[in-house]
Amino acid sequence: MRNLVAVPVILLTVILQSAVFSRVYLLSGIADLPMVMLAAWALQEEVDSAWQWAAATGLLVGFISGISWVVPFLGYISVVAMARVFQRRVWQAPLLAMFSITFLGTIIVSVFSIVALSFSGVQLPISDVLGLLTLPGVLLNMLIAIPVYAVMRDLARWVYPSPEVE
Amino acid sequence: MRNLFPRTLQTTIIFLVVGGIMALALGGYFSSASNVFTGSLVNLQTWFSARFVAVQDFLTAPRDIASLRQRNTELEGEVAELQAQVIQLQQEVGETQILAALVDFERVRPENKYRAAAVIGRDPSPFLHYVIINRGSNDGILRGMPVVTDQGLVGRIDAVIADAARIQLITDPASSVNVRLQNAETEGSLVGSVTGDVSLQLIPQQVNVQAGDLVLTSGLGGGYPPDLIIGQVVNVRSRDFDLFQQATVQPVVDFNRLEIVLVIVNFKPVDIAPLVPTP
Numbered sequence: 001m002r003n004l005v006a007v008p009v010i011l012l013t014v015i016l017q018s019a020v021f022s023r024v025y026l027l028s029g030i031a032d033l034p035m036v037m038l039a040a041w042a043l044q045e046e047v048d049s050a051w052q053w054a055a056a057t058g059l060l061v062g063f064i065s066g067i068s069w070v071v072p073f074l075g076y077i078s079v080v081a082m083a084r085v086f087q088r089r090v091w092q093a094p095l096l097a098m099f100s101i102t103f104l105g106t107i108i109v110s111v112f113s114i115v116a117l118s119f120s121g122v123q124l125p126i127s128d129v130l131g132l133l134t135l136p137g138v139l140l141n142m143l144i145a146i147p148v149y150a151v152m153r154d155l156a157r158w159v160y161p162s163p164e165v166e
Numbered sequence: 167m168r169n170l171f172p173r174t175l176q177t178t179i180i181f182l183v184v185g186g187i188m189a190l191a192l193g194g195y196f197s198s199a200s201n202v203f204t205g206s207l208v209n210l211q212t213w214f215s216a217r218f219v220a221v222q223d224f225l226t227a228p229r230d231i232a233s234l235r236q237r238n239t240e241l242e243g244e245v246a247e248l249q250a251q252v253i254q255l256q257q258e259v260g261e262t263q264i265l266a267a268l269v270d271f272e273r274v275r276p277e278n279k280y281r282a283a284a285v286i287g288r289d290p291s292p293f294l295h296y297v298i299i300n301r302g303s304n305d306g307i308l309r310g311m312p313v314v315t316d317q318g319l320v321g322r323i324d325a326v327i328a329d330a331a332r333i334q335l336i337t338d339p340a341s342s343v344n345v346r347l348q349n350a351e352t353e354g355s356l357v358g359s360v361t362g363d364v365s366l367q368l369i370p371q372q373v374n375v376q377a378g379d380l381v382l383t384s385g386l387g388g389g390y391p392p393d394l395i396i397g398q399v400v401n402v403r404s405r406d407f408d409l410f411q412q413a414t415v416q417p418v419v420d421f422n423r424l425e426i427v428l429v430i431v432n433f434k435p436v437d438i439a440p441l442v443p444t445p
Contacts, residue, residue: 003177007184011207018287018298019214023222025422028361030292048173052181059185063192065289066296066324066332113293122339124293124360132361133292 002159003049009155010057013037018064029136031144034061035109038076039101040145040152042083043094046160054080068116075109098149102141110134192327201304201328208286208329212300215286219425220257264316264426271316272428278391279432281305285424286330293360295338297321297424302329310389310435313427318395318418319343319383320427322435331429336396337362337421344387345396347373348380356381356396356415366399366413373411375402381415388436 017033024030034057042050054076061076062069082104086097110133114124190196191203241252265282272280283299301307303326313320313333321341324334336343337358345366346353352373354366369375379399385392397417404411 003180004184006181014290015207015211015214015287017290019211020218022288022290022292023218023422028292032290034290049177049181052177056181056185061290064287064298064332065291066294066334066338067289067291071291110293113291117293117339120340124339128359128361129293137292 003052005155005159006049006053006056009037010034010053010060014057014060014064017061024140026136026140028132029134029138029140031140032106032109032137033144033148034072035076035079035105036102036141036145036148037152039079039083039105040098040149041156042080043087043097043101043149044153044156044160045087046162047156050080050083051077067113068120071109071112071116075105075112078108079105095146095149098145099142102145103138106134106138106141110137204327204329208300211298212284212286215284216257220253223257223260224253261426267316268426268428271314278430280428281307281431282426282428283307283331284426289332293339295335295341295358295362295421296324297333297335297427299331299333299427299429300329301429302327302331304328306431307331307429308431312390312394312430312433312435314394314430315419315424315427317420318397319390320419320421320424322389323429333427335421336417337364343390343396344384345381346384347375347399348382350375350379353384353386354413362421364397364415364417366415367410369411369413371404371409371411375399375404375411375413377401387438390435391430391433 013034021031021033038050038054038057041047041053055073058073058076059069061072065072079101083097083101086101087094110129114126114129117124188203191199196203241249244252268280268282272278281301283301283305285297286300287298289296289298299313307323307326309323309326311323313322319336321333321335321338323331325332334341335358336356339358339360341358343356344353345356347366347369350373352369352375354369356364356366358364366375366381377399381396381399383390383392383394383396395418397415397419400414400416402411402413
């Protein structure tokens with residue numbers, strides 16, 4: 001039943017993204033709160049439901065957004081996959097892993113978006129996308145990465161309390 | 167390993183059941199329960215949006231320096247809790263001004279029927295230019311209906327659920343509007359871009375287009391009613407080896423500060439897709 005905490009957290013994250021974060025521009029880029037939230041959640045060792053969180057968040061964002069649901073779905077699944085690999089094998093420094101995943105995740109979601117839009121007949125100039133959307137988005141995501149990581153770490157400790165050592 | 171599989175399966179089933187119930191509710195299958203649920207979500211997002219817009223207006227709205235100083239001097243004598251009231255009152259005044267302008271706009275164009283809606287969100291993807299409004303099929307909103315403000319054309323309804331709808335702005339890279347130039351008496355196509363700039367394309371080379379020319383909807387294609395103001399030509403790019411001229415257009419609507427819009431509910435868009443010859 002503790003997995004039901006995903007419902008209010010994901011709903012609140014997507015509502016905040018649509019109502020607040022999508023209105024705060026740096027050039028033409030915006031922060032991607034659901035992606036950063038999922039990265040932070042997947043980096044917590046005790047969490048075992050990050051894949052389901054990613055799928056649910058991707059489908060909900062796909063429902064709200066005008067872009068194909070495949071983009072956030074695959075994008076967020078990829079972010080969780082990266083977070084799992086980084087958390088288990090590469091680094092023990094969680095903040096360094098968080099920044100790396102935030103950077104790579106933003107790039108991956110952008111690539112998926114460009115590919116999806118090109119399939120639907122919208123050709124985007126790569127230089128504009130890189131300079132005006134993706135890199136400003138990376139910077140904004142980096143700015144919110146630390147506070148989001150702290151919140152998700154506390155949430156993980158609350159949802160998955162560690163057994164007391166006698 | 168034995169314990170891991172049932173737990174993962176159990177978690178997946180929980181997510182699928184919850185997701186399925188939400189999908190059925192959003193699709194309108196649980197009409198009364200769905201209305202309560204989606205209504206609550208829309209109200210929650212409206213609450214967040216209103217608070218954010220109020221704070222944003224308070225921090226960034228352009229003001230005259232003299233009046234700002236005077237206002238600042240007046241506010242120095244007030245206690246902290248009154249500042250929240252000031253923010254709320256400013257928001258209400260702003261909304262009243264917007265609504266008054268929209269009522270004037272409606273009076274000038276009695277041939278159209280309008281439904282006012284508040285903008286409660288934007289598309290989560292930076293690649294698209296969509297906004298979300300707090301009116302849906304319960305209010306008579308249908309896909310394809312044009313959306314305007316008192317200043318000019320905003321876009322059209324792209325998707326609708328019971329209590330909310332998504333608008334594709336004319337600045338969206340996938341948006342294309344058939345337009346005419348008022349002074350040049352020629353027609354073209356207005357397309358958006360990923361940066362939010364709009365440009366005029368398919369203008370014949372022999373047409374004399376100048377900066378300042380007014381751009382209006384032509385009504386061709388049946389997607390929008392004619393003679394809705396879109397903006398003004400800012401500059402023209404004409405090269406000898408191009409088939410058509412291009413022009414940059416400055417929209418009259420400030421898409422970054424959209425708060426209240428009007429949906430034209432008595433306009434039925436024409437679907438000309440069956441008439442377009444396929445290769």
